[in-house]
Amino acid sequence: MGSYQETxxxxxxxxxxxxxxxxxGLSWYQAPxxxxxxxxxxxxxxxxxxxxxxxxxxxxxxxxGGRGDQVAIIHDSAVTSSQRKITYAELLEQVSRFAGVLxxxxxxxxxxxxxxxxxxxxxxxxxLACARIGAVHSVVFGGFAPHELAIRIDDAxxxxxxxxxxxxxxxxxxxxxxxxxxxxxxxxxxxxxxxIFQRPQATAALGGRDLDWGEVMTAxxxxxxxPVQATDPLYILYTSGTTGKPKGVVxxxxxxxxxxxxxxxxxxxxxxxxxxxxxxxxGWVVGHSYIVYAPLLAGCTSVLYEGKPVGTPxxxxxxxxxxxxxxxxxxxxxxxxxxxxxxxxxxxYLARYDVSCxxxxxxxxxxxxxxTYHWAADLLQxxxxxxWWQTETGWPIAANCMGVEQLPVKPGSPTKAxxxxxxxxxxAGGEPAPAxxxxxxxxxxxxxxxALTTLYGDDDWFVASYMSRYEGYYLTGDGGHIDAxxxxxxxxRTDDVINVAGHRLSTGEIxxxxxxxxxxxxxxxxxxxxxLKGQVPRGFVVLxxxxxxxxxxxxSELVQLVRDQIGAVASVKDVAVVGALPKTRSGKILRKTMRxxxxxxxxxxxxxxxxxxxxxxxxxxxxxxx
Ligand code: COA
Ligand code: AMP
Numbered sequence: 252m253g254s255y256q257e258t259x260x261x262x263x264x265x266x267x268x269x270x271x272x273x274x275x276g277l278s279w280y281q282a283p284x285x286x287x288x289x290x291x292x293x294x295x296x297x298x299x300x301x302x303x304x305x306x307x308x309x310x311x312x313x314x315x316g317g318r319g320d321q322v323a324i325i326h327d328s329a330v331t332s333s334q335r336k337i338t339y340a341e342l343l344e345q346v347s348r349f350a351g352v353l354x355x356x357x358x359x360x361x362x363x364x365x366x367x368x369x370x371x372x373x374x375x376x377x378x379l380a381c382a383r384i385g386a387v388h389s390v391v392f393g394g395f396a397p398h399e400l401a402i403r404i405d406d407a408x409x410x411x412x413x414x415x416x417x418x419x420x421x422x423x424x425x426x427x428x429x430x431x432x433x434x435x436x437x438x439x440x441x442x443x444x445x446x447i448f449q450r451p452q453a454t455a456a457l458g459g460r461d462l463d464w465g466e467v468m469t470a471x472x473x474x475x476x477x478p479v480q481a482t483d484p485l486y487i488l489y490t491s492g493t494t495g496k497p498k499g500v501v502x503x504x505x506x507x508x509x510x511x512x513x514x515x516x517x518x519x520x521x522x523x524x525x526x527x528x529x530x531x532x533x534g535w536v537v538g539h540s541y542i543v544y545a546p547l548l549a550g551c552t553s554v555l556y557e558g559k560p561v562g563t564p565x566x567x568x569x570x571x572x573x574x575x576x577x578x579x580x581x582x583x584x585x586x587x588x589x590x591x592x593x594x595x596x597x598x599x600y601l602a603r604y605d606v607s608c609x610x611x612x613x614x615x616x617x618x619x620x621x622x623t624y625h626w627a628a629d630l631l632q633x634x635x636x637x638x639w640w641q642t643e644t645g646w647p648i649a650a651n652c653m654g655v656e657q658l659p660v661k662p663g664s665p666t667k668a669x670x671x672x673x674x675x676x677x678x679a680g681g682e683p684a685p686a687x688x689x690x691x692x693x694x695x696x697x698x699x700x701x702a703l704t705t706l707y708g709d710d711d712w713f714v715a716s717y718m719s720r721y722e723g724y725y726l727t728g729d730g731g732h733i734d735a736x737x738x739x740x741x742x743x744r745t746d747d748v749i750n751v752a753g754h755r756l757s758t759g760e761i762x763x764x765x766x767x768x769x770x771x772x773x774x775x776x777x778x779x780x781x782x783l784k785g786q787v788p789r790g791f792v793v794l795x796x797x798x799x800x801x802x803x804x805x806x807s808e809l810v811q812l813v814r815d816q817i818g819a820v821a822s823v824k825d826v827a828v829v830g831a832l833p834k835t836r837s838g839k840i841l842r843k844t845m846r847x848x849x850x851x852x853x854x855x856x857x858x859x860x861x862x863x864x865x866x867x868x869x870x871x872x873x874x875x876x877x
Pocket of ligand 2: 490536614615616617618619637638639640641642643665727728729741742743744750753754755
């Protein structure tokens, strides 16, 4: 057996032995005597009697171990043309002080803290400070509109919200405070306090419940780490499901730290001191896991990049960052590489920089299409690793594990199941599908440490969403197949979730927003193929009888409505007003059929269709989206 096969087998046959050993890589106040509590499936609990602190493992222990002077975070902000380097010792100072601020505001273990921040080091400081005192953070992506923030505030019921005066998107300064105020006005559960970090690009006017970050930091005394149970929650991260209500994925402390620490050596092949760059956003799971927690748990230097992969002033922005900071491992989304390829197809900007430090390129967020794979691999001449994961899993489910054994690449596949993940494809009847046959992709329980433990405040929804479709399995929501060599092929979602430029969105949620327009009778939103972003949402609406409206005008109102309610990140640029939507005789809109036509791969029209004429009339409109 090769070392991948051996490691994988051991992780599945003896998860207790495997993860018990991995847990020894961390510092515990009380080392776990039990590795896995299987007494209440599907609620498996890792390291139930272990006691630790995630912040201690990510920060303090490196300082105590002699890495105090090593840079922990490099903030490289292309949008402000500035850089800041923070050592582990400085990080410890700031995190303990901000933990003191939170404690001074009455935040105690188990309290929730919402963080609505741009890509600045203070965001990481705030997250780690929560972990330090056992508070549960919930980071909300800065590109979400006030309504989305309000939904999350209402669900998480935070005692405190932490925000900044602005984010910067290209040349635009986006003021956060008006968004935050609007969200709190809409939310029923108001936070007691807001702490606002003032950036020089915009100064926020502070009101009644607001505090200035700089002032409270100066006044605070540092707070120490609080021991927490391994099973205590570290964070809630909301993600799109099939409806307007986002799912609050809950991650624990112990399992999360053990799993992420293990991946740094075994999946990413990095060592303490290496420079690691996940070019994502802290608001997404990749940012949580691989900008913040994993690199710091492993004692690496993490690059926090604020900017786009290409564009002004430098189309070679990514290569500049790699060469200036000596990045060894780069992790981003295929869409970022498609953007680079579009600007610099021959790699002329790449040639201006010395990127010989770069050992690996990891891609995730959507399937790496073979074209992008070949382009990147030929250009960089290093391993290009597609790996598959989800907000729910927190770390890769399938990958080519560089620290275990480098396997041959099959373009279009994220290679094989990562140790810990017993990935299977099922047939319609629920039995394992034969090699090469497509079906829903599932993971046999128990899930490894670090995967979601529940949905916040809603165990029943957790079970209904993921655990009840096939008993004993976690339903990933993705479909695909596994070939005869055990390579996994993830072909796309089987539900209403779409991936737009590496951002996860729900078409159902966009539909709910569109349906609130007074002239809309019914609507359908589908994800259509896009050469840059992978997918973009496209809306189709039928107006109410008697609505005498100019279709272009309604269309722009709907585009604006989605932007106002969900955020620019929803990327809805086009809503077509049509006469009717294709439906089954029982009234179900045939979204899958519409999607297949729009993507140029039409599937047979279901025999349950109510009126084929409707589909015939809609087809030219759908094809315009190609
Ligand atoms: N705050 C405010 N607005 C934001 C935002 C933020 N944090 N992030 C994105 N937006 C806005 C953008 O400015 C844009 O607005 P516009 O419609 O007015 O131009 C809109 O949301 C859509 O953003 P995006 O989908 O990111 O498109 P883009 O054209 O700005 O950039 C890419 C395209 C491919 C370069 C960019 O999406 C990218 O780098 N993606 C990689 C994402 C990633 O790493 N995902 C994590 C998985 S690893
Ligand atoms: P998110 O929760 O935002 O990380 O999105 C998770 C979804 O992105 C998965 O369910 C997949 O549909 C898709 N995805 C992520 N990485 C990959 C990949 N490497 N290959 C195929 N799909 C992917």
